[in-house]
Amino acid sequence: MRAHPVRLAGVAAVAVVVLAPLGLVLYQSLLNAPFFSPAARASLAAYRYVLADSDFHGAFLTSVIIAFGMVGIAMPLGGLLAFLVVRTDLPGRRWIEPLLLVPIFLSPVVLAFGYVVAVGPVGFFSLWVKALVGTVPWNLYSVGGLILIAGLSHVPHVYLYTASALKSLNPELEEAARTAGAGVWRVALTVSLPLVAPALVFSGVLVFFLGFELFGLPLVLGDPAGILVLTTYLYKLTNLLGTPSYHLMAVVAVAIIAVTLPLVYLQRHLLRYANRYITVGGKGLAARPLPLGGYRWPALILVLVWLAVTVVVPLSGVALRSVVATWGEGVHLTEVLTLHHFRELMEYPNLVRGIVNTLLIGTVGGGLAVAVYAGIALVSHRWQGRGAVLLDYLVMTPRALPGLIAGLAFLWIFLFYKPLAPLRSTLFSLWLAYTVVWVAYGLRLISSALYQVGPELEEAARVAGAGQARVYRDVTLPLVRFGLLGSWLLIFMIFCREYSTGVYLLGPNTEVIGSLIVSLWGTGALDLIAALSVINVLLIGAGLAVALRLGVRLHA
Amino acid sequence: MTRTGWTIAIGVLVGLLPGLALAQVPEGYPGSYKEIVAAAQKEGKLVVYSTTDSASAEPLLKDFKTLYPFLQVEYNDLNSTELYNRFISEAAAGAGSGDLLWSSAMDLQMKLVADGYSQAYESAELRHLPAWSVSDKKAYGTTLEPLVIVYNKRLLPADAVPQSHADLARLLKEKVQLFKGKAAMYDAEKSGVGFLLITQDFVNWPQFWDLAAAFGKSGAKYYTSAGAMMEKVASGEHLLAYNIFGSYAMLRMKKDPNIGLVSPKDYTLGMSRIAFIPKAARHPNSAKLFLDYMLSKRGQNLMANQSLLHAVRSDVEGQATAGALHKELGDKLKPIPVSAKLLEYLDPARRLEVLNKWKQAARSQ
Numbered sequence: 001m002r003a004h005p006v007r008l009a010g011v012a013a014v015a016v017v018v019l020a021p022l023g024l025v026l027y028q029s030l031l032n033a034p035f036f037s038p039a040a041r042a043s044l045a046a047y048r049y050v051l052a053d054s055d056f057h058g059a060f061l062t063s064v065i066i067a068f069g070m071v072g073i074a075m076p077l078g079g080l081l082a083f084l085v086v087r088t089d090l091p092g093r094r095w096i097e098p099l100l101l102v103p104i105f106l107s108p109v110v111l112a113f114g115y116v117v118a119v120g121p122v123g124f125f126s127l128w129v130k131a132l133v134g135t136v137p138w139n140l141y142s143v144g145g146l147i148l149i150a151g152l153s154h155v156p157h158v159y160l161y162t163a164s165a166l167k168s169l170n171p172e173l174e175e176a177a178r179t180a181g182a183g184v185w186r187v188a189l190t191v192s193l194p195l196v197a198p199a200l201v202f203s204g205v206l207v208f209f210l211g212f213e214l215f216g217l218p219l220v221l222g223d224p225a226g227i228l229v230l231t232t233y234l235y236k237l238t239n240l241l242g243t244p245s246y247h248l249m250a251v252v253a254v255a256i257i258a259v260t261l262p263l264v265y266l267q268r269h270l271l272r273y274a275n276r277y278i279t280v281g282g283k284g285l286a287a288r289p290l291p292l293g294g295y296r297w298p299a300l301i302l303v304l305v306w307l308a309v310t311v312v313v314p315l316s317g318v319a320l321r322s323v324v325a326t327w328g329e330g331v332h333l334t335e336v337l338t339l340h341h342f343r344e345l346m347e348y349p350n351l352v353r354g355i356v357n358t359l360l361i362g363t364v365g366g367g368l369a370v371a372v373y374a375g376i377a378l379v380s381h382r383w384q385g386r387g388a389v390l391l392d393y394l395v396m397t398p399r400a401l402p403g404l405i406a407g408l409a410f411l412w413i414f415l416f417y418k419p420l421a422p423l424r425s426t427l428f429s430l431w432l433a434y435t436v437v438w439v440a441y442g443l444r445l446i447s448s449a450l451y452q453v454g455p456e457l458e459e460a461a462r463v464a465g466a467g468q469a470r471v472y473r474d475v476t477l478p479l480v481r482f483g484l485l486g487s488w489l490l491i492f493m494i495f496c497r498e499y500s501t502g503v504y505l506l507g508p509n510t511e512v513i514g515s516l517i518v519s520l521w522g523t524g525a526l527d528l529i530a531a532l533s534v535i536n537v538l539l540i541g542a543g544l545a546v547a548l549r550l551g552v553r554l555h556a
Numbered sequence: 557m558t559r560t561g562w563t564i565a566i567g568v569l570v571g572l573l574p575g576l577a578l579a580q581v582p583e584g585y586p587g588s589y590k591e592i593v594a595a596a597q598k599e600g601k602l603v604v605y606s607t608t609d610s611a612s613a614e615p616l617l618k619d620f621k622t623l624y625p626f627l628q629v630e631y632n633d634l635n636s637t638e639l640y641n642r643f644i645s646e647a648a649a650g651a652g653s654g655d656l657l658w659s660s661a662m663d664l665q666m667k668l669v670a671d672g673y674s675q676a677y678e679s680a681e682l683r684h685l686p687a688w689s690v691s692d693k694k695a696y697g698t699t700l701e702p703l704v705i706v707y708n709k710r711l712l713p714a715d716a717v718p719q720s721h722a723d724l725a726r727l728l729k730e731k732v733q734l735f736k737g738k739a740a741m742y743d744a745e746k747s748g749v750g751f752l753l754i755t756q757d758f759v760n761w762p763q764f765w766d767l768a769a770a771f772g773k774s775g776a777k778y779y780t781s782a783g784a785m786m787e788k789v790a791s792g793e794h795l796l797a798y799n800i801f802g803s804y805a806m807l808r809m810k811k812d813p814n815i816g817l818v819s820p821k822d823y824t825l826g827m828s829r830i831a832f833i834p835k836a837a838r839h840p841n842s843a844k845l846f847l848d849y850m851l852s853k854r855g856q857n858l859m860a861n862q863s864l865l866h867a868v869r870s871d872v873e874g875q876a877t878a879g880a881l882h883k884e885l886g887d888k889l890k891p892i893p894v895s896a897k898l899l900e901y902l903d904p905a906r907r908l909e910v911l912n913k914w915k916q917a918a919r920s921q
Contacts, residue, residue, distance in 0.1 A: 034648070239637070241904050243664065507632060520783075523609045
């Protein structure tokens with residue numbers, strides 16, 4: 001069967017939007033000066049410099065180690081958490097789920113800073129432990145610490161995809177294993193998790209990509225120990241020669257993309273036999289939670305420990321910093337309590353507009369992005385053609401582009417591609433940039449919802465004489481509406497946090513919370529940053545609570 | 557003229573009147589200044605690209621708007637690399653950009669001036685400005701901010717508070733246990749301003765490399781942001797941080813009594829936020845008004861006493877002023893001149909040479 005023109009057009013549209021920034025970066029890497037400079041000539045000098053630089057080798061290796069470490073922590077833990085929350089009778093699983101999501105919407109710089117205040121060398125928790133045992137038995141500023149924190153804070157990504165897949169798993173399969181005498185762990189390891197392998201592998205690859213793109217965490221936690229990763233190496237390249245060396249930075253970005261392409265291949269290869277909609281089911285069967293038996297409480301303790309380390313520790317650090325004038329060694333916290341930071345923050349220029357813009361880009365922008373992702377997902381729905389393969393590669397690469405480069409690339413596109421120029425300083429440009437870099441994330445959320453619609457339902461509509469568009473409109477989309485709403489909620493959180501991609505597109509009327517944080521960071525007003533982050537968490541938390549209350553489910 | 561025509565004409569005149577009434581030429585300015593004011597009024601708008609955070613700039617902008625209420629000011633608060641990237645990209649694309657660039661990255665600003673992006677403008681305040689702060693009427697230093705040592709008053713014993721650069725080097729070497737891993741300074745490789753400051757250090761004080769090595773040997777930590785350094789000095793994770801903008805340190809001291817600062821007695825560097833008007837500015841006359849306002853006694857007074865940005869003019873009273881610094885330091889105050897000399901270390905070979913030297917010192921065990 002030949003691909004439908006609409007499908008081809010869809011792939012072509014995605015290709016243009018994704019390849020424009022990537023192509024620009026590739027082009028820049030092959031020059032010896034900014035591409036817009038009259039002095040720019042084709043040259044491989046940038047490649048020669050970067051590839052021979054020992055700092056690059058070191059940073060590359062560290063990034064690889066961190067990315068693998070993150071996958072090693074996030075994949076098993078995320079899979080396990082998903083199984084526990086979705087498929088078992090774990091106590092309190094209903095209220096655990098929203099808490100699991102906190103690391104997704106907290107800005108990484110703030111998260112890292114929260115850890116510094118709580119468990120840094122003179123953090124309040126460290127000092128408490130030191131008073132007990134005489135020393136602080138951990139070092140936050142180390143590759144190990146970085147891997148642990150990055151790994152744990154990316155558990156939610158794996159959790160989300162796996163939980164979504166587990167929910168749509170036909171419970172009869174697990175029941176059959178139970179009847180044959182398998183224990184709950186045996187069911188998990190031999191039935192449930194293998195059946196959701198596509199989701200697990202996809203989220204593993206995504207986490208690996210995010211590991212390469214990590215910036216805020218290594219900047220705050222790696223700098224004091226001189227740990228260099230690819231993104232902080234990029235940061236160094238902006239200053240190394242005094243003026244930013246775009247060609248050198250572009251080479252690093254190309255190197256990162258070169259690493260990600262084989263990964264997408266690997267992902268496709270691993271899943272080549274996994275018929276993607278094998279888990280279609282539901283069929284009105286209510287899944288009965290698997291009894292954990294004696295494991296109930298140990299499992300709960302494991303979940304609580306993860307929550308404590310990943311959510312409670314950094315959040316308590318941020319919250320504490322927002323209400324004290326100073327902190328650290330030799331300070332009695334009760335003597336320095338103050339609400340001054342919140343009062344001062346209220347007077348900060350453009351604060352309200354920043355918050356409003358953030359919420360706008362999260363809600364309206366997130367909703368539009370979901371609509372776009374749904375369009376792309378429908379275009380490639382149940383399509384096995386070559387275009388679908390191309391699409392897999394296309395959507396994955398933008399997220400591997402570090403924010404520092406992605407931000408510049410989008411600025412250049414809006415500057416030098418004249419039809420877009422009038423939109424440069426509007427929230428639209430910001431929205432487009434966010435939508436492009438998170439396309440893999442959102443698309444997967446939606447396509448996994450789509451695959452849960454039994455093909456027989458679509459077939460039935462088609463037999464009754466409906467065209468493809470009508471099938472989608474009257475059958476597929478209504479059936480996945482909860483999946484779409486859940487995706488919207490998740491994209492909302494991601495968009496509220498995203499910042500670096502839009503850094504060059506922001507103007508005086510389009511500031512977002514992220515840009516306010518960076519501006520405060522510049523003057524060292526970490527007290528105000530803490531106060532702003534507390535407000536941010538409360539706002540998003542409230543939004544999340546309202547959405548869940550209204551019946552939005554996190555996965556279909 | 558038709559009736560509607562009259563109505564419109566009268567409406568326009570009435571609309572302009574309040575603006576005209578308020579937009580007077582500041583005292584002491586030449587009479588021809590009213591042409592600039594009139595032209596600015598036609599432009600109606602001013603776009604500022606700045607590294608000074610909005611909160612610090614707020615009092616200045618508010619007061620400026622009371623002088624010229626017809627101007628709509630768009631204040632973009634960026635970091636210095638962003639400012640540079642954005643400006644050169646926009647200039648190359650021929651797109652709208654800042655009408656006035658105001659940045660603390662002195663070398664990047666002078667690079668833009670040297671590359672021909674700046675237009676010459678003789679500020680009406682020129683004769684009140686020190687000679688070192690103006691380059692060829694194309695770049696104006698607007699502040700004089702001391703580079704200080706910030707320390708933790710709670711934890712650093714009085715006899716270990718360094719009073720000069722030489723003192724700092726000596727203390728780092730003598731009090732090994734106390735300072736082990738407890739000193740902080742800019743990472744000259746990652747931070748443009750950090751690099752600029754060390755080049756000024758060794759120009760003013762040849763023994764600087766001895767200090768850099770003392771930092772290295774004490775296991776000092778290197779940062780990209782002054783904010784992170786000050787926070788960690790406040791918490792006691794570090795005892796002191798070196799080459800911190802005095803303006804940020806003073807803002808911090810107001811809120812946190814644990815922070816102390818020292819202007820080194822052997823020499824104190826003074827940096828200046830440089831402002832210039834790009835050639836391609838779309839609202840050049842508005843930019844001239846703002847530049848003159850920033851350099852005026854009125855503007856400088858606000859900068860010194862409300863924003864704590866340290867006035868460059870010597871006729872302004874207050875704590876954060878050049879006058880106060882001169883009184884405290886005399887000829888030990890070394891302003892970094894606003895001049896093409898700042899470009900010296902933008903030459904890749906020379907820059908890498910200094911960086912390698914610094915790396916060796918900073919990593920020496």
